[in-house]
Amino acid sequence: MQTMRDLVEMEDLPPPPVTPGDPTITLTPKAVEMGKKQLAEAGEPSLGLRLGVKGGGCSGYYYVYELAKKVRGRDKVWDFGGLRVVVDDRSLEFLQGGTLDWEQRLMGYGFKWENPNAKGDCGCGASFNV
Numbered sequence: 001m002q003t004m005r006d007l008v009e010m011e012d013l014p015p016p017p018v019t020p021g022d023p024t025i026t027l028t029p030k031a032v033e034m035g036k037k038q039l040a041e042a043g044e045p046s047l048g049l050r051l052g053v054k055g056g057g058c059s060g061y062y063y064v065y066e067l068a069k070k071v072r073g074r075d076k077v078w079d080f081g082g083l084r085v086v087v088d089d090r091s092l093e094f095l096q097g098g099t100l101d102w103e104q105r106l107m108g109y110g111f112k113w114e115n116p117n118a119k120g121d122c123g124c125g126a127s128f129n130v
Contacts, residue, residue, distance in 0.1 A: 002124070014018070014046050014047065015048070015084055016068075016071040016077045016086070017077065017116045017127070018077055018079050018084075019076045019077050019078060020038065020046065021114060023076075023078040023080070023085075024076075024092060024095075024096045024097065024116045024117060025051075025078075025085075025087065025092075025095050025096065025097070025098050025099070025100065025106070026098070026099040026100070027080045027083070027085065027100045027101075027116050028099065028100065028101040028102065030101060030102040031100045031101050031111060032081045032082075032083045032104070033082075034102040034105075034111070035049045035085070036082065036083050036118070038087060039067065041087045042067055042112045043068065043120070044067065046067035046068050046069060046084065047068040047069065047071060047084060048068045048077070048083065048084025048085055048086050049066075049067070049083060049084070049086070050064070050065070050066040050067065050068040050085075050086045050087070051063070051064070051065060051083050051085060051086070051089040051091065051093040051095065051100065051129055052064040052087065052088055053090075053091040053095065056127070057127025057128075058127050059120060059121055059127040059128050060129040060130070061094060061127060061128055061129065061130070062127040062128075063111070063113055063127075063128075064091075065111055068084070068086040070125065071086055072088065074088060074089045074090075075087065075088050075089070076088075076089065076092060089126065092116055093117075094118075095113070095117070095129065096116060096117065097115075097116045097117065098113050098115040098116060098117065099113070099114040100112070101113075101114065113128075115128060117130055118130060
């Protein structure tokens with residue numbers, strides 16, 4: 001559990017430095033807008049939006065969207081129109097060349113990847129295989 005001191009120190013941290021070079025993922029304007037909105041509504045300090053991939057789900061891997069609480073040495077950090085995005089290098093192997101969008105449908109809404117590395121996905125679109 002974070003203490004009040006941890007929260008104050010996190011709020012005082014400067015934004016993490018941006019990784020040199022062009023990002024190897026893309027975010028649509030709507031994804032940037034909704035990412036900023038989610039960070040603002042989270043009610044807790046963060047360094048940005050962490051995007052990732054973890055093993056599991058019905059197809060083998062699933063996408064992760066979290067508040068970035070820290071930046072690790074092997075993380076990449078990019079700025080998309082004022083939204084800092086943090087991606088670990090292992091997840092980037094699966095996401096490289098992909099585009100993150102925000103989708104609004106009759107039955108729900110949320111982030112959605114157009115991932116050229118995915119060979120297939122499950123019916124709900126939350127998990128994929130390579």
